Amino acid sequence: MHLLCTLDTLAEDVSKGFQLADVSLVAVNKCGHIYVYLNQCPHRGVPLEWQPDQFLDLDKNFIQCATHGALFRIEDGECIAGPCPGEMLTKIPCKVEQGEVWINLSSLAAAI
Structure with a gap:
């Protein structure tokens, strides 16, 4: 397991990008649940964010490419x-x- 961040750096309804070696991730805290994804659009293979840590639509209901x-x-x-x-x-x-968010690096390696 790898420590990604602490919850105090990922407030509710907030998205944040992370770089682990050459892998880019996005984490979102939605209603107290944490979701982590590879920062890559399945359509074009490009990063998702508008600018650093800006992954959500204006209403903060969806991740937007x-x-x-x-x-x-x-x-x-x-x-x-x-x-x-x-x-x-x-x-x-x-x-x-x-209060810490952990990811499994072996699952990350399998995802890329």
Whole structure:
């Protein structure tokens, strides 16, 4: 397991980008649940953010691709609008323990 961040750096309804070696990740705290994905649009393979740590749409309900505006559900990473409906962001399993967000590096290696 690898420590990604502490919960105090990922407030509710906030997204944040992380760089681990040459892998870029996005984490979102939605309603107290943490979701982590590979920072890569399944349509074009490009990073998702508009600018650093800006992954969410204006209403903070979806992850939005800056390249073409595709919207992905935060809870499961499925594209619900844009050029790649039904395609999925690559989810990285995580767990929260004692205020820290942990990811499994072996699952990350399998995802890329």
